[in-house]
Amino acid sequence: GRKIIGYPNNADSVLVIDVIKQEVYSVGDNNILQSGRHRIPQDRRYKYLGGASTVDEKFTYLFPCDAERVLKIDNETLSLSLVGPEFLEGENKYQNGFVAKDGC
Numbered sequence: 001g002r003k004i005i006g007y008p009n010n011a012d013s014v015l016v017i018d019v020i021k022q023e024v025y026s027v028g029d030n031n032i033l034q035s036g037r038h039r040i041p042q043d044r045r046y047k048y049l050g051g052a053s054t055v056d057e058k059f060t061y062l063f064p065c066d067a068e069r070v071l072k073i074d075n076e077t078l079s080l081s082l083v084g085p086e087f088l089e090g091e092n093k094y095q096n097g098f099v100a101k102d103g104c
Contacts, residue, residue: 001057003075007048008033009065016078027078036068038090050096063094 006015012033013026035044048071051062061083062071069082087093 001053001075005051005053005060005073005075007051007062009047009049010045012044014073014078014080028080032080032082033071034068035066036064036088036091038088039066046091050094052097052099055099063097065093065095066091 002018002020004017004019006017008014008028011026012030013028014033015024015026017024030044033047035042035047039045046066047064048062048067049065051060051071053060053075057075060073060075062073064070064087068086068088070084072081072083073079074081
């Protein structure tokens, strides 16, 4: 692909490195990138520690560590959305993942 995505752990935005244009910038903000409500005081830390891109590289899905929902990134438009149910069971939920050779 032409873009490298940096997953937000303690940051309030997603890092984007465009390797073709040689540009570095960020997208998103703390309205969508939030730590779980179990973090008291709310310190906005440990949101996403892993993720995987789809085989066609159209989307990247980030796994919630201390965040409460999966983050979906459209790799073309760089729009962010939260998908799936809320995971409220606490901290360090998911940290790594992969796409299998068969695309699943």
